[in-house]
Amino acid sequence: MSTGFRVVALAGDAFAPLFPLGDEELRERGMRRLVVDSTPGFPCRVSLVDANVGERVLLLPFEHHDVASPYRASGPIFVREGAVTARPAVNEIPDVLRRRPQSLRAYDAQAMLVAAEVAEGHGLDERIPALLEDPRVAYLHLHNARPGCFNCRVERA
Numbered sequence: 001m002s003t004g005f006r007v008v009a010l011a012g013d014a015f016a017p018l019f020p021l022g023d024e025e026l027r028e029r030g031m032r033r034l035v036v037d038s039t040p041g042f043p044c045r046v047s048l049v050d051a052n053v054g055e056r057v058l059l060l061p062f063e064h065h066d067v068a069s070p071y072r073a074s075g076p077i078f079v080r081e082g083a084v085t086a087r088p089a090v091n092e093i094p095d096v097l098r099r100r101p102q103s104l105r106a107y108d109a110q111a112m113l114v115a116a117e118v119a120e121g122h123g124l125d126e127r128i129p130a131l132l133e134d135p136r137v138a139y140l141h142l143h144n145a146r147p148g149c150f151n152c153r154v155e156r157a
Contacts, residue, residue, distance in 0.1 A: 004157035009086040031060040046083035048094040064150040067111035101145035
């Protein structure tokens with residue numbers, strides 16, 4: 001029997017206060033405001049969709065694994081202006097994840113890595129449940145395999 005899962009997007013409320021900031025204020029925080037010039041290419045971690053040409057996004061550093069373990073991690077993410085937090089249904093995989101090869105990282109309850117693999121986006125329906133069937137695994141992180149950027153967290157449903 002396959003393990004049910006839920007893809008968890010980042011909360012949009014955390015990023016909304018950044019959009020009114022000026023470009024210099026953003027730069028001081030290590031952030032950049034960009035206008036999307038091609039799609040796909042600017043995957044939003046809040047809405048879990050690729051931004052459309054002409055949309056404004058922020059490119060910012062984000063601590064996606066804020067844990068007391070050697071696997072604490074941060075990296076760059078895109079967030080669309082006005083993005084609403086995605087809430088995919090159980091076992092739903094957003095197209096933004098299916099379009100790209102993914103690095104799947106499985107962590108235990110102590111935030112220690114217990115498994116990792118790379119899968120094509122179209123193979124996530126099989127690979128996510130397979131990793132979650134391991135009783136040691138508490139949650140997964142998905143990253144774009146080529147640039148290595150964090151996409152989302154995956155939990156058991």
